[in-house]
Amino acid sequence: MIAGYLIRYHQRTQPTQAACDRWSRRLKIACLGYLIPPVVVIAIIQRPLSGTNVLAMGAIGVTCLLCGALLGRIYIAIRRMPPRQAGAFLGCASMANMFSFGGLIVFSFWKNDGLQQLYLFELFKHFLYFGVFYPWCATFGRALGQKRPSLIGSFRAYPITLIPIGAVVIGLVMNFVIHGVNALSVTLPDWLMSVNGILVPLHVGLLTFAVGLTLRPSRISSYWLECMAVNVIAFVARPAITAGAAMACLALGWIDMLGFRAAILLAAMPVAFNSLIPPALYDLDMDLANSCWICSTVVMLIMVPGMYMFAGIG
Numbered sequence: 001m002i003a004g005y006l007i008r009y010h011q012r013t014q015p016t017q018a019a020c021d022r023w024s025r026r027l028k029i030a031c032l033g034y035l036i037p038p039v040v041v042i043a044i045i046q047r048p049l050s051g052t053n054v055l056a057m058g059a060i061g062v063t064c065l066l067c068g069a070l071l072g073r074i075y076i077a078i079r080r081m082p083p084r085q086a087g088a089f090l091g092c093a094s095m096a097n098m099f100s101f102g103g104l105i106v107f108s109f110w111k112n113d114g115l116q117q118l119y120l121f122e123l124f125k126h127f128l129y130f131g132v133f134y135p136w137c138a139t140f141g142r143a144l145g146q147k148r149p150s151l152i153g154s155f156r157a158y159p160i161t162l163i164p165i166g167a168v169v170i171g172l173v174m175n176f177v178i179h180g181v182n183a184l185s186v187t188l189p190d191w192l193m194s195v196n197g198i199l200v201p202l203h204v205g206l207l208t209f210a211v212g213l214t215l216r217p218s219r220i221s222s223y224w225l226e227c228m229a230v231n232v233i234a235f236v237a238r239p240a241i242t243a244g245a246a247m248a249c250l251a252l253g254w255i256d257m258l259g260f261r262a263a264i265l266l267a268a269m270p271v272a273f274n275s276l277i278p279p280a281l282y283d284l285d286m287d288l289a290n291s292c293w294i295c296s297t298v299v300m301l302i303m304v305p306g307m308y309m310f311a312g313i314g
Contacts, residue, residue: 090140114258130164
């Protein structure tokens with residue numbers, strides 16, 4: 001991100017900054033079309049999609065993400081935000097950085113047991129991101145003189161979003177074939193499972209560089225209300241609602257105490273990298289998305305000691 005920002009800062013002519021905006025958009029679309037699909041497929045086929053614990057953790061994850069999206073939509077209605085700002089804010093409120101930051105935190109606390117809870121928690125994440133949240137954000141995107149697309153019509157207006165959706169479908173079919181009732185005796189090669197160890201850091205690196213190309217730190221103060229709202233959703237409302245769902249599942253014996261703690265920690269994650277793609281794809285307010293991403297990430301870093309105490313480490 002710093003490298004991208006330095007390129008923009010040291011070349012502050014109008015043509016160069018316009019080129020930075022174009023390249024930022026191209027990099028984000030490249031991630032959406034080329035890097036995200038294999039990551040999605042490999043993540044889905046790693047373990048069977050069955051069992052009470054699996055479905056319970058997946059359902060808690062869905063509850064977590066949907067409550068963020070609904071609270072974001074309520075805030076948009078209350079503030080009567082302009083469409084370009086509303087679409088960018090909805091993406092920030094809906095998508096949480098569970099895999100990158102969340103994965104690092106749960107792994108540092110509970111090692112592979114923590115990562116297993118992460119995979120279960122975000123079981124249906126990709127379907128929600130690319131099948132619900134992206135087209136929902138697209139309904140706020142409107143170029144001059146064009147009609148705003150409907151939720152379904154957004155796929156026709158922006159067909160590239162069908163690529164990760166196709167990856168979700170392929171992953172689900174492969175999971176059923178490999179792990180289903182009449183599963184084939186297929187052994188996944190070890191190298192395939194390690195591919196995401198390369199693709200995910202590459203994806204994060206390209207996205208953060210693309211963010212730097214469009215970063216305007218001076219604009220953060222213009223969106224302090226939106227930043228505060230995103231932080232309240234991410235670090236107060238979403239964990240509280242998730243805790244209620246996780247506590248109910250714990251009382252019923254569907255998850256254990258590790259799953260309960262992991263669910264609450266994963267719910268308290270900052271704005272996701274994926275939330276920075278819709279503004280570039282649908283011509284939404286990029287400055288608002290960047291501001292919310294930076295502020296929520298800083299707040300999360302401040303909260304890490306509290307997370308450490310909650311996890312009961314040491």
